Amino acid sequence: MEKEKLFEMAGEVYRNVPAYINLARDRNIDITSLTEFGQLPIMEKKYMIDHETGNIAPEMIREYMTGNLISKRTSGSTGQYLEILWSDADYKRSMIELWLRRGQYYDIYPKDKMLYFYTYNDGNTEYEYYKNTIGINKRLLLEECIEETIEVIKNVKAVWALFQPSVAALLCAYIKKHYEKSPISFKYVEFSGEVLTETVRETAMQVFGCKVADQYGANEVGSIAYECPYGNKHIMRSNVFIEIVDDAGTVLANSEDLKTAEGNIVITSKTNRTMPFYRYNLGDKVKIKNNSCCCGCGGKIIEVVTGRWNDYAVFEDGYKIHSYIFVEIFDFINKITDGTVKQFYIVQKSYRQFDVMLYVDDEIDGEYIERLFLTKLENEHLKTSEFIFRYTDQLFEVCNDKKYMYFKNQTSKEW
Ligand SMILES: [Zn+2]
Structure with missing residues (x-):
């Protein structure tokens, strides 16, 4: 039936x-x-x-x-x-x-009352309110602001x-x-x-x-x-x-x-x-x-x-940052370029080196995307790292087990 x-x-x-x-x-x-x-x-x-x-x-x-x-x-x-x-x-x-x-x-x-975190980034929005829900930008989970975010969550009483x-x-x-x-x-x-x-x-x-x-x-x-x-x-x-x-x-x-x-x-x-x-x-x-x-x-x-399944980027001094930061950046790029990025995949090759694989619309200039990406890297550890961009002309398979969908950490440090 x-x-x-x-x-x-x-x-x-x-x-x-x-x-x-x-x-x-x-x-x-x-x-x-x-x-x-x-x-x-x-x-x-x-x-x-x-x-x-x-x-x-x-x-x-x-x-x-x-x-x-x-x-x-x-x-x-x-x-x-x-x-x-x-x-x-x-x-x-x-x-x-x-x-x-x-x-x-x-x-x-x-x-x-419900609380959630979002990756969506229109520049400066830190919170979004809709009826009895409150959303917090995931950016506020960074080490330097997490204490304040915990205070906010406490007061919201979701x-x-x-x-x-x-x-x-x-x-x-x-x-x-x-x-x-x-x-x-x-x-x-x-x-x-x-x-x-x-x-x-x-x-x-x-x-x-x-x-x-x-x-x-x-x-x-x-x-x-x-x-x-x-x-x-x-x-x-x-x-x-x-x-x-x-x-x-x-x-x-x-x-x-x-x-x-x-x-x-x-x-x-x-x-x-x-x-x-x-x-x-x-x-x-x-x-x-x-x-x-x-x-x-x-x-x-x-x-x-x-x-x-997600993963963290790690650095030689023990600092780690969750890979959602990259989702946030590409969400931002897609917002201002009307969805030109179709797929991204980032591999951390070593503490300071990242490979960025991209599948983007033909019409868009890759250099422009790269510039936007680098400007949005506000984190000091990421800002001082090297990013190498590679482009494909179609969607790509990321790895056999599909465990990591957009990020993979290949440094030896276990977290
Ligand atoms: Zn059941």
């Missing part, structure tokens, strides 16, 4: 949305001759990035032109940039199941926080080193955006004195899976349809059948009608298995085998 309905909706998308019309044409597929969902082509992220402007439903173009859509472009946490558009109504719909479960499991509701694991790790490490008793506590902390390790999970529970849950999501589709109190991440069935495929594209299992499988996750959004994602290869490797959990949730269980 599920797949039939999605197949019908996909037909509409393949008739109307340029990116999908082109995909069928490029693959030589006559969509009208297909009889089931699994025969539709798989959309690779690279193809989507190359056809970004063609992936808007025609009836939403007017909304786009009048600035009435939500744009999620600014997140560069995977090292690849794609502007994601949502209508307000669809975005809210994509969040319903997540909110129901937050309430059911952790007693957290939309009215509760009920819960949404953290990337690397942010929580940084905050917790600082608090453990400088305080006997943590000045910050939350009722609940939710993790997303990167792989959550057991160490970070336990440290956060201990330092913030809270319950924690891991959420697996992507800007393209919103929330994909959410952890219940028994430690299982259940698929958000009302928001996504998931297929697990092998490298040849053969389907091994989906979110509605009774199979267990490990492979590439291919996602179909059930809620984003502005920018449709049908059979979209997200680029993560996951395992899905049958629901044997006693929490009462119906969704199959998902485990992320490889996902986004």
Whole structure:
């Protein structure tokens, strides 16, 4: 039933949305001759990035032109940039199941004050306020301002926080080193955006004195899976349809059948009608298995085998800085150059030497990007380091295990 309905909706998308019309044409597929969902082509992220402007439903173009859509472009946490558009109504719909479960499991509701950190940088913004949420620029986690930021967090008295694991790790490490008793506590902390390790999970529970849950999501589709109190991440069935495929594209299992499988996750959004994602290869490797959990949730269980994972840049004197600083810089560059950087990858070769791999729009002058990048390096350790820029003419694979999506530290020092 599920797949039939999605197949019908996909037909509409393949008739109307340029990116999908082109995909069928490029693959030589006559969509009208297909009889089931699994025969539709798989959309690779690279193809989507190359056809970004063609992936808007025609009836939403007017909304786009009048600035009435939500744009999620600014997140560069995977090292690849794609502007994601949502209508307000669809975005809210994509969040319903997540909110129901937050309430059911952790007693957290939309009215509760929430704190988060953001990488988005428009120059000087340090905080952003929207309804009962407060966002803090990740720049304020730098060693020289973290003490003040902790004071701000303390005064905000947020009920819960949404953290990337690397942010929580940084905050917790600082608090453990400088305080006997943590000045910050939350009722609940939710993790997303990167792989959550057991160490970070336990440290956060201990330092913030809270319950924690891991959420697996992507800007393209919103929330994909959410952890219940028994430690299982259940698929958000009302928001996504998931297929697990092998490298040849053969389907091994989906979110509605009774199979267990490990492979590439291919996602179909059930809620984003502005920018449709049908059979979209997200680029993560996951395992899905049958629901044997006693929490009462119906969704199959998902485990992320490889996902986004970050790292620190380290220096000879022991100073370290989280690699999110580079995301912030490229977010800034993309903001003022209208999204010309499609992918970046930085390798720290030695304490003072970095390689920067870039895939940028043809029209933009690389030297201009380099100049912007170097001007934004406000940190003394980075400012006095050498950066070597290399360019590619297409999206690139970063490494086999896909552990580090935008940064890799190759210095010998272990952190
Ligand atoms: Zn469960």
